[in-house]
Amino acid sequence: MSIPAIEAEQLSVSYGGRRVLDQVSFAIEPGSFVAVLGGNGAGKTSLFRAILGLTIPEQGYVRVEGQNFGKGRMPVGYMPQMRRMVAGQLSGWHMVAAALQGRTWGLPWCSARARAEVDAALDAVDARDLAMRPVMSLSGGERQRLLLAQALLDQPRILLLDEPLASLDPARMRETTRRIYDLARERRLTVLFSTHDINPLMGFMDHVLYLAHGKVLLGSVDDVMTTPALSALYGAPVEVVRADGRLFVVADGGADTLHCCDCAEHTR
Numbered sequence: 001m002s003i004p005a006i007e008a009e010q011l012s013v014s015y016g017g018r019r020v021l022d023q024v025s026f027a028i029e030p031g032s033f034v035a036v037l038g039g040n041g042a043g044k045t046s047l048f049r050a051i052l053g054l055t056i057p058e059q060g061y062v063r064v065e066g067q068n069f070g071k072g073r074m075p076v077g078y079m080p081q082m083r084r085m086v087a088g089q090l091s092g093w094h095m096v097a098a099a100l101q102g103r104t105w106g107l108p109w110c111s112a113r114a115r116a117e118v119d120a121a122l123d124a125v126d127a128r129d130l131a132m133r134p135v136m137s138l139s140g141g142e143r144q145r146l147l148l149a150q151a152l153l154d155q156p157r158i159l160l161l162d163e164p165l166a167s168l169d170p171a172r173m174r175e176t177t178r179r180i181y182d183l184a185r186e187r188r189l190t191v192l193f194s195t196h197d198i199n200p201l202m203g204f205m206d207h208v209l210y211l212a213h214g215k216v217l218l219g220s221v222d223d224v225m226t227t228p229a230l231s232a233l234y235g236a237p238v239e240v241v242r243a244d245g246r247l248f249v250v251a252d253g254g255a256d257t258l259h260c261c262d263c264a265e266h267t268r
């Protein structure tokens with residue numbers, strides 16, 4: 001592999017002495033589209049924050065394109081979880097522009113260049129029609145598009161997308177995934193895409209990065225989504241079941257469905 005887009009080595013992240021990521025190591029290939037899976041509290045957001053340098057590792061390191069950027073500007077666009085979004089009365093345009101303002105400290109943020117960049121990001125996610133509307137009046141799917149536009153500012157080479165499908169209906173999930181996939185291919189982006197529902201990503205993702213109990217497993221869907229692989233990761237028996245063209249990951253005894261995916265849809 002060439003220099004990895006993202007590389008973690010013996011990375012540990014803890015909060016108040018509780019380890020969320022425990023000496024994890026992995027390397028993400030440039031240009032790959034990676035589904036980041038794991039139950040609630042598995043550490044998906046913590047991993048993204050560590051990559052962004054917003055959370056200081058207890059141990060180990062993360063490198064982006066082979067470098068430790070520290071507080072420097074990295075070539076990474078971040079789409080946070082929507083429930084963390086605060087926008088109030090801002091228009092869609094100003095919400096996207098606010099992210100640019102944060103990154104162009106010291107420059108006149110309403111310059112022609114800045115305006116053109118915001119317009120281009122809105123165009124890329126087909127959201128020009130949302131530009132003048134108050135964000136608080138927008139639907140969940142429309143707000144997601146604005147968050148994606150924010151992540152595209154500054155021409156990133158890597159996108160970290162934290163649950164971009166949250167609160168979308170199944171048709172919108174597939175449409176949103178396709179939009180992100182098309183953008184990623186067109187711009188040769190590396191994408192880490194966290195989700196609780198792998199179904200809409202089938203046929204789009206190159207790899208799965210699965211988090212459980214502080215550990216990670218990275219590989220193809222066929223390598224990771226298997227009974228032995230996930231049981232080893234969880235350190236307890238889980239079962240990967242294929243039924244009606246769908247893939248279910250269930251806790252031992254079948255009482256608890258952890259994830260499911262639709263194996264029937266492998267075509268783009």
Ligand SMILES: Nc1ncnc2c1ncn2[C@@H]1O[C@H](COP(=O)(O)OP(=O)(O)OP(=O)(O)O)[C@@H](O)[C@H]1O
Pocket residue numbers: 015016020038039040041042043044045046047
């Ligand atoms: N700033 C923090 N201080 C203390 N604990 C934290 C902090 N941030 C996250 N945690 C805890 O770390 C664990 C992992 O959280 P994280 O948000 O990374 O998980 P996640 O996989 O993104 O979860 P979800 O799917 O529910 O969004 C959780 O138990 C959470 O409560």
